[in-house]
Amino acid sequence: MYKNKKKGIAGIIITIIIIILLVVFTNSNINQVSYIQDICNIFVMPIQNGFTYLKNKISGNNSFFADMDTLKAENEELKKKNSELEQSLRELEIIKAENETLKEYVNLKDKYADYNTIPADVINRDISNYSSTIIINVGSDDGIKEEMTVIADSGLVGHVISVTNNTAKVQTIVDTASAVTSTISTTDDTIVVQGTLEDKSTLRATFIPTDAVVLQGDSVETSGIGGIYPKGIHIGTITEVVNTSNITDRYAIVQTAVDFNKLNTVLVITNSVEQ
Amino acid sequence: MKKVLSIVLIILSFLIIYFIQSNLFSWFTIANVKPNLFVIFILCIGLFAGKKLGLIFGVIFGFFLDVVIGRQIGISGIMLGIIGLFGEYLDKNFSKESRITIMLMIATSTGAYEIGCYIFNIIVLGVNVEILAFIKILLIEIIYNLLITIVIYPLIQRLGHALEEIFKTKNILTRYF
Numbered sequence: 001m002y003k004n005k006k007k008g009i010a011g012i013i014i015t016i017i018i019i020i021l022l023v024v025f026t027n028s029n030i031n032q033v034s035y036i037q038d039i040c041n042i043f044v045m046p047i048q049n050g051f052t053y054l055k056n057k058i059s060g061n062n063s064f065f066a067d068m069d070t071l072k073a074e075n076e077e078l079k080k081k082n083s084e085l086e087q088s089l090r091e092l093e094i095i096k097a098e099n100e101t102l103k104e105y106v107n108l109k110d111k112y113a114d115y116n117t118i119p120a121d122v123i124n125r126d127i128s129n130y131s132s133t134i135i136i137n138v139g140s141d142d143g144i145k146e147e148m149t150v151i152a153d154s155g156l157v158g159h160v161i162s163v164t165n166n167t168a169k170v171q172t173i174v175d176t177a178s179a180v181t182s183t184i185s186t187t188d189d190t191i192v193v194q195g196t197l198e199d200k201s202t203l204r205a206t207f208i209p210t211d212a213v214v215l216q217g218d219s220v221e222t223s224g225i226g227g228i229y230p231k232g233i234h235i236g237t238i239t240e241v242v243n244t245s246n247i248t249d250r251y252a253i254v255q256t257a258v259d260f261n262k263l264n265t266v267l268v269i270t271n272s273v274e275q
Numbered sequence: 276m277k278k279v280l281s282i283v284l285i286i287l288s289f290l291i292i293y294f295i296q297s298n299l300f301s302w303f304t305i306a307n308v309k310p311n312l313f314v315i316f317i318l319c320i321g322l323f324a325g326k327k328l329g330l331i332f333g334v335i336f337g338f339f340l341d342v343v344i345g346r347q348i349g350i351s352g353i354m355l356g357i358i359g360l361f362g363e364y365l366d367k368n369f370s371k372e373s374r375i376t377i378m379l380m381i382a383t384s385t386g387a388y389e390i391g392c393y394i395f396n397i398i399v400l401g402v403n404v405e406i407l408a409f410i411k412i413l414l415i416e417i418i419y420n421l422l423i424t425i426v427i428y429p430l431i432q433r434l435g436h437a438l439e440e441i442f443k444t445k446n447i448l449t450r451y452f
Contacts, residue, residue, distance in 0.1 A: 008429065015425040019305075022422075026306040124344065127296045129308050129412050130393060131346055161346065169344070177346055177400040197408035200307065204403075 104265055107153055115230070117151075117267040118142055123167070132175040132200060134158075136266060139166040147228050149269040155234040155257030156180070156222060157266050168268070173235065174200050174260055181226045182235055185219040187212060193220060193235060193254055200260055203236065205252040214241050220254050230269065277441050285320065285328075289336050292316055297344075308412050310419040311385055313340065315427075317355045318384045321362015322371060323435035324442040329359025350395045357391070358384050377431065378424050385420045389413050 105119055124135035138144050140163045150157040150170050158172035173180055174195040182193050182205075189212035193203040208214055218238045224231030240253040292312045300309045313336065321329025337355035341348045361384060369376045393409055396402045424431070 012426050012429070015422050019419075019422050019426070022305045023303055027304065124297055125301050126344055127293075127301075127309065127313075127340070128311075128344075128392075129416055130389070130396065130409070133344055133346060135344065171346060175346070176402045176405075177396065194403060196403070197405045197412060 101265075104153060115269040116271045117269055118144065120150075120168075120266050120268055122264055122266060130176065130197065132172045132195065132260065133161070134170050134172060134263070136168050136170055136268070137166065138268060139164050139168050141165050143270055144168045144268055149229050149233070150266050151233060151269060152258045152263060152266050154259075155236065156229065157258055157260075157263065159228050160268065170266075172260060173203060174256060180229060180235065181223045182220050183223040184212070184214060184238070185221050186215070187218075189214075190223055190225070191220070191252075201256055202239070203254040203256060205238065205254050208250055208252065210247050214238060214252055216241065281438060281441050285332060289316065289332075293340075305419050306415055308415040308419065310423055311388070311416060312423070313337075313351075313355060314358055314385050314388045315381055315420060315424060315431075317358050318362050318365075318381060319431055319435055320438070321359040322366050322380070323362075323438040326360050326363030328442060329362045330356050331359070333357070333359030347396075347399055350392055350399070354388050354391045354395070358388055361387070371432075371435065374425070374428050377428065378421050381420055381424050382417050385417050386413060389416065 118138055120136040120138040122134050123137045126133050134157075136150070144160060144163050146160055146163060148160045150159060156173055158170045158175070158178065160168045161171045162169045171178055172195070173193065176195045176197055179192050179194045181190060183190055189209050190207075191205045191209075191212075192207045193205045196202065196204050205214075205220065216238055220235045220238060222229040222231060222233045222235060234257050236254045236256040236258075238252045239255045241250070242252065243250050296309070296312050300312070317329060317333045317336065320332050333355035334352045337350075337352035338348070340351045340355075345351055365380050369380065371377060390413070393402075397404055
């Protein structure tokens with residue numbers, strides 16, 4: 001099959017390494033510097049420690065010649081204590097994680113106490129780069145219907161577009177086909193926020209009234225117009241206002257309150273349709 | 276019997292690819308762009324097993340994807356079906372024995388598939404036209420698909436020839452002329 005099999009395998013390995021490097025570097029942010037620092041430290045620190053040790057020894061640090069037996073016994077004792085502490089730490093971490101999940105549910109419930117809600121987990125995300133739908137683990141058996149509003153702890157997620165017995169498909173607000181009529185909370189001006197291809201965490205606010213004063217940091221929430229989303233659910237904050245030569249074409253960038261990359265728990269509002 | 280078995284295997288491998296795409300590649304992305312394994316898969320079926328199977332599996336799998344996760348039923352079905360048909364056309368005109376031609380075929384079909392889907396979305400769903408952002412994502416997706424093709428090329432060749440022997444026994448020798 002190959003003229004040179006070894007060359008072929010080497011090519012594959014190099015490509016895999018390139019893919020991994022691309023994935024790592026394109027997905028990491030400024031923290032990558034500290035990551036590189038860690039790697040560099042592995043090479044530098046042992047030698048640095050050696051030098052420090054030598055320096056201490058020369059400058060008359062005689063603790064090195066302490067009684068070896070006492071040190072050994074102490075070391076054993078410390079190791080034992082350490083393992084005990086590690087064990088309890090692990091237990092605490094499990095409790096902490098459990099506590100956080102429960103808190104998340106309670107917070108969500110309290111925040112939207114006026115609505116009847118059903119909690120759900122995100123079980124599948126979109127496979128395409130050009131759309132943004134999610135699948136949640138509740139369906140018509142749990143009372144979910146189409147066009148019900150889906151929210152998360154920090155704000156609006158989207159609405160249900162189709163339902164099976166045990167799952168529901170949700171079109172998120174960052175989907176390119178989604179448009180939500182909303183209001184700027186400080187001025188009560190009505191705008192439309194739409195998903196963009198450019199960024200999965202920002203929305204584009206269009207149809208801004210010509211006389212409206214739009215400022216960075218203004219909060220955007222649903223207006224209740226359109227019949228799907230109830231009024232007053234937080235969507236995000238305006239991060240940038242782009243002025244064009246024609247004032248009717250100006251638009252604003254809205255940073256969504258919900259982090260869609262880390263979205264795991266959502267609530268489905270069940271009484272919004274009747275409202 | 277062999278044909279039935281290979282069809283079952285194709286369906287199983289589709290499911291495996293689906294889980295890889297929706298779990299692994301939902302976070303293993305290049306600049307937040309996922310590859311599209313389904314185009315590679317359906318193109319290979321069209322290339323090695325012929326246009327009938329390419330079209331049928333393209334439509335069925337595309338329809339499945341639309342039902343499970345898509346916004347509008349039909350778009351992926353039609354486009355993947357076309358890619359399956361396109362496979363046989365490519366097979367008749369180009370050699371499958373070279374890594375470069377397979378890569379070019381996959382780049383072309385990924386581009387054709389995504390552009391087709393995007394146009395459909397603009398017409399049917401009224402999606403905003405964002406040409407620059409679309410081209411940027413598409414180029415990264417094509418590069419990602421190419422890198423994956425380089426890695427799985429030996430697998431494509433081996434399984435492809437096995438499929439070809441089962442479904443295209445009459446013209447098995449044509450590739451040597």
